[in-house]
Amino acid sequence: MERPFPTVAVVGLGTMGAGVAVAVARSGRRVIGVEAGPSEAVRALARIEAATARAVERERLTAEERTALLALIEVGAELTAAAAADLVIEEVPEDLELKRALFAELDRICPPETVLATGTTALSVTRIAAATARPERVLGVHFFNPVHSMKLVEVVRTVLTSPQAAEQVAELARDLGKEPVSAGDRAGFIANGLLFAYLNQAAAMFESRYATREDIDAAMRLGCGLPMGPLALLDLIGIDTARTVLEAMYEQSRDRLHAPAPILGQLVAAGLLGRKTGRGFYTYEAPGSSKAVAEEAAAAGARTAGREVRGVGVCGSGTMATGIVEVFAKAGFPVLLAARSQEKAERALAQLAKSLDRSVAKGRLTEQARDAALALVTPTGSYQDLADADLVVEAVAEDLAVKRELFGTLDKIVKPGAVLATTTSSLPVISCATATSRPQDVIGMHFFNPAPAMKLVEVVSTVLTAEDVTATVLELCGKVKKHAVECGDRAGFIVNALLFPYLNDAVRMLQEHYATVDDIDTAMKLGCGYPMGPFELLDVVGLDVSLTIEQVLHQEFREPGLAAAPLLEHLVAAGCLGRKTGRGFRDHARR
Numbered sequence: 337m338e339r340p341f342p343t344v345a346v347v348g349l350g351t352m353g354a355g356v357a358v359a360v361a362r363s364g365r366r367v368i369g370v371e372a373g374p375s376e377a378v379r380a381l382a383r384i385e386a387a388t389a390r391a392v393e394r395e396r397l398t399a400e401e402r403t404a405l406l407a408l409i410e411v412g413a414e415l416t417a418a419a420a421a422d423l424v425i426e427e428v429p430e431d432l433e434l435k436r437a438l439f440a441e442l443d444r445i446c447p448p449e450t451v452l453a454t455g456t457t458a459l460s461v462t463r464i465a466a467a468t469a470r471p472e473r474v475l476g477v478h479f480f481n482p483v484h485s486m487k488l489v490e491v492v493r494t495v496l497t498s499p500q501a502a503e504q505v506a507e508l509a510r511d512l513g514k515e516p517v518s519a520g521d522r523a524g525f526i527a528n529g530l531l532f533a534y535l536n537q538a539a540a541m542f543e544s545r546y547a548t549r550e551d552i553d554a555a556m557r558l559g560c561g562l563p564m565g566p567l568a569l570l571d572l573i574g575i576d577t578a579r580t581v582l583e584a585m586y587e588q589s590r591d592r593l594h595a596p597a598p599i600l601g602q603l604v605a606a607g608l609l610g611r612k613t614g615r616g617f618y619t620y621e622a623p624g625s626s627k628a629v630a631e632e633a634a635a636a637g638a639r640t641a642g643r644e645v646r647g648v649g650v651c652g653s654g655t656m657a658t659g660i661v662e663v664f665a666k667a668g669f670p671v672l673l674a675a676r677s678q679e680k681a682e683r684a685l686a687q688l689a690k691s692l693d694r695s696v697a698k699g700r701l702t703e704q705a706r707d708a709a710l711a712l713v714t715p716t717g718s719y720q721d722l723a724d725a726d727l728v729v730e731a732v733a734e735d736l737a738v739k740r741e742l743f744g745t746l747d748k749i750v751k752p753g754a755v756l757a758t759t760t761s762s763l764p765v766i767s768c769a770t771a772t773s774r775p776q777d778v779i780g781m782h783f784f785n786p787a788p789a790m791k792l793v794e795v796v797s798t799v800l801t802a803e804d805v806t807a808t809v810l811e812l813c814g815k816v817k818k819h820a821v822e823c824g825d826r827a828g829f830i831v832n833a834l835l836f837p838y839l840n841d842a843v844r845m846l847q848e849h850y851a852t853v854d855d856i857d858t859a860m861k862l863g864c865g866y867p868m869g870p871f872e873l874l875d876v877v878g879l880d881v882s883l884t885i886e887q888v889l890h891q892e893f894r895e896p897g898l899a900a901a902p903l904l905e906h907l908v909a910a911g912c913l914g915r916k917t918g919r920g921f922r923d924h925a926r927r
């Protein structure tokens with residue numbers, strides 16, 4: 337295929353436009369830059385020169401490459417210069433009337449075959465295209481900031497865009513070393529459409545004081561491996577920008593989960609726009625700084641002292657139980673591994689030994705440390721042996737009747753004053769607590785799988801949990817090198833309440849034929865830096881497990897937007913449960 341678009345005009349050379357101009361020139365194409373006026377043009381060129389000089393310093397570019405690419409870029413203040421381009425990319429501020437007027441003028445200036453692309457984030461590409469007499473040659477091309485390092489480009493087609501124009505722009509994106517995905521014209525497109533709904537829920541969670549900003553952010557980083565927590569990310573994006581994008585999304589979807597959380601409006605009204613103003617959800621050292629300053633309240637908080645924990649018991653013999661035993665034993669705690677039979681306990685111990693051996697083989701654990709950890713674990717088939725434990729962690733089947741029965745049993749056996757913890761991910765901790773005569777001693781410790789590797793523990797206090805019980809578990813998490821976050825006893829805790837609605841939104845996007853599985857996964861990995869795309873994650877977690885969590889969330893909050901997507905229900909009904917059955921959103925069967 338012939339190289340598309342040998343000459344590209346970029347109108348508006350701010351944050352995005354300057355980055356796009358450089359990327360295009362790097363591919364050897366001629367770039368006609370157009371700014372609002374002569375002084376803006378001078379400043380824009382200076383910005384491009386400075387940015388490319390930095391790239392040379394950081395060895396992303398050689399001095400020769402810089403000279404060559406700068407020679408390809410001209411910057412002026414006359415829009416008529418765009419007439420010589422094969423493609424015009426518009427990157428002016430996010431204002432519909434400004435963009436429509438610009439497109440109407442470009443339509444008059446440019447030959448009829450010129451393709452016109454808008455860089456909008458949240459405005460309707462269709463409405464911008466309607467300002468021209470060539471809507472079939474108008475589309476969206478959504479780059480991500482910073483353009484030089486972000487690989488994703490969303491190529492946005494309206495109902496009128498010709499497939500050929502879209503394919504040529506995708507080809508150009510590939511030529512710039514980017515990965516194009518194809519999206520329809522909907523506020524937020526793929527990546528922001530999924531991202532901002534989630535950010536909004538995180539803001540609402542903070543606003544309702546369900547958890548602190550630090551705990552919400554740490555939970556999503558450590559529980560999901562995200563590069564940044566949602567509130568820190570909102571500060572980086574700009575609270576005003578986020579609010580505008582959400583308004584646009586709500587306008588189209590009428591989904592209440594897209595209606596900007598009231599706290600966003602309050603922050604905007606107060607001029608607290610995030611990093612750029614020095615304060616948003618966090619306070620920064622100075623406007624523009626990325627360094628958040630600790631606030632006094634957080635530093636001052638003196639807590640009740642916890643209870644002493646020497647011996648630990650873990651009930652269960654599955655993946656979580658075995659992993660949790662490993663965590664405690666490696667930290668030097670004697671652990672009773674209590675299963676329904678001695679045989680099951682022994683088998684779990686063998687699993688644990690295997691896991692420790694793997695760590696030794698990978699050089700993460702010494703042989704002595706492995707032997708020491710194993711020596712601390714005693715397998716037992718009798719819960720009676722838990723009588724003297726200071727903490728018992730329950731990790732049996734995710735079934736309320738089973739858990740309540742176990743808590744009733746523990747209540748009769750375990751000494752008074754011991755802490756009883758459940759690892760449930762979706763059942764109410766309080767229902768476990770009320771199966772005992774000592775609900776004040778019962779708490780949730782939500783570990784993540786695999787427990788030895790995942791740093792996060794959600795510490796879930798019920799309305800009846802005693803303060804020193806919460807303190808005990810928080811202290812203990814520190815001792816076993818886990819990062820504890822605190823939250824209340826409601827469906828999903830922090831991580832699942834923010835993660836699963838996002839996964840459900842992704843399924844809905846697919847179900848509506850808005851984008852493909854591959855494009856959605858690519859968009860989230862390359863546009864947001866997520867370690868896995870939503871469909872990869874769903875297939876790993878299991879579609880049945882995901883469906884259950886979504887149903888629990890919907891049942892708890894009764895929010896229409898949280899209802900599980902029918903496509904997920906259908907796949908579960910068909911037995912497509914993800915990796916474990918060989919088929920989920922993707923086919924994992926060996927060919």
Ligand SMILES: NC(=O)c1ccc[n+]([C@@H]2O[C@H](COP(=O)([O-])OP(=O)(O)OC[C@H]3O[C@@H](n4cnc5c(N)ncnc54)[C@H](O)[C@@H]3O)[C@@H](O)[C@H]2O)c1
Pocket residue numbers: 347348349350351352353370371372376380426427428429430431438455456457458478479480481
């Ligand atoms: N900043 C981001 O993270 C980001 C990411 C993806 C997409 N976008 C979108 O990209 C577009 C540009 O955003 P930005 O962040 O680069 O904005 P910006 O404010 O940094 O830059 C806009 C530039 O356009 C110039 N300009 C204004 N009116 C003009 C006109 N009539 N003709 C020519 N130039 C004009 C301004 O002088 C300025 O240099 C917006 O639609 C935005 O939503 C931004």
